[in-house]
Structure formats: C-alpha cells, structure tokens
Amino acid sequence: MIKIIIQDIVNITYRRASAKDYQILFDLSVEFEKYNKKHSSRPHEHFLEDWPEYFRDEIMESLKKRNSYVFLAFVDNKPAGYIYARLCKGCYAFIIEELFVKSRYGGTGIGGKLLSMVIEKGKTFGYDIKVEVFDWNTAARDYYLKKGFFVESYVLKLRSSDDPVLPRT
Numbered sequence: 001m002i003k004i005i006i007q008d009i010v011n012i013t014y015r016r017a018s019a020k021d022y023q024i025l026f027d028l029s030v031e032f033e034k035y036n037k038k039h040s041s042r043p044h045e046h047f048l049e050d051w052p053e054y055f056r057d058e059i060m061e062s063l064k065k066r067n068s069y070v071f072l073a074f075v076d077n078k079p080a081g082y083i084y085a086r087l088c089k090g091c092y093a094f095i096i097e098e099l100f101v102k103s104r105y106g107g108t109g110i111g112g113k114l115l116s117m118v119i120e121k122g123k124t125f126g127y128d129i130k131v132e133v134f135d136w137n138t139a140a141r142d143y144y145l146k147k148g149f150f151v152e153s154y155v156l157k158l159r160s161s162d163d164p165v166l167p168r169t
Contacts, residue, residue: 087127096131
C-alpha cells in the first residue's frame with residue numbers, strides 16, 4: 001500500500017483491487033458510466049437494458065483474470081478512483097481500459113498516480129502500452145498526450161441504421 005499526504009490535509013492511499021472490492025468498483029463504474037452518458041455524443045449506448053449484470057460480470061472477470069490489473073485510490077479511506085488495464089497477448093499490447101477519478105478529486109494527482117502504477121506494471125511485459133479514448137472525450141485525449149502517449153491510429157465504428165446520432169466530422 002502506498003500512502004501520500006497532500007498538503008497535510010488529505011490522506012490518499014492506493015492498492016491493487018481484489019474480489020472483496022467488487023461493490024466499490026461497481027459503484028465507481030456506475031459513476032463513470034453516468035459521466036460517459038452525460039458527455040457522450042452517443043448517450044443511447046450507455047446503460048443498456050442489462051447493464052447491472054454486464055457491470056457485475058465485467059468487474060468480477062477483471063478481478064479474477066491473471067493478466068488484468070485494477071488499482072484503487074482512496075481519500076481518507078473513501079473510494080476516489082480506479083484504473084483497469086489488461087495484458088492482451090494476441091494484440092501484443094498492455095491496454096488501459098478505464099481510468100476514472102471522482103470529479104471532486106480532480107487536480108490532486110490521483111489519476112497520474114494510478115496511471116503511473118499501471119504503466120510500471122505494463123512495462124514488465126515488454127509490450128506497447130495503449131489506451132483507447134472516446135472521440136468526444138478531448139480532456140482524456142489531451143491528458144494522455146501530456147503523459148507521453150501519441151496517436152497511433154484511429155478506431156472507426158460502423159454506424160447502425162437505428163443510430164440516432166450522426167458521426168462528428
């Protein structure tokens with residue numbers, strides 16, 4: 001466990017998540033998904049009908065897999081954020097799937113510390129470390145660019161005929 005004191009006011013701790021952290025991760029994931037839905041150019045793609053079961057399964061799977069890494073941040077023992085990354089041997093990459101920090105803790109360095117923990121782990125595999133960011137999330141894109149990532153490619157998605165939102169140009 002890593003402890004950091006910011007200006008002697010806030011006690012921040014970090015640790016790798018385990019199965020006992022399921023509810024914490026579920027709650028943080030719901031908050032992250034609400035943020036995505038609110039800001040997305042395609043809000044209809046968030047919180048699908050079976051989302052509670054999907055989140056449960058996804059979280060439990062990520063906690064059980066040997067090549068998945070989930071780290072949590074706590075402020076005064078209260079959940080503040082998480083990062084989830086996984087080794088993808090078939091694509092020769094260590095992929096950062098999600099990084100979320102509650103908005104009230106923005107600017108405290110929590111996201112940077114979580115990211116550095118995952119990058120440190122990812123480097124041990126010798127693969128490229130990659131992250132995919134939603135097209136609308138320019139803040140996340142800019143954040144990763146500042147942290148040393150670069151645009152390697154673009155992922156394009158075929159719009160379905162019932163998609164009510166036109167792609168941005």
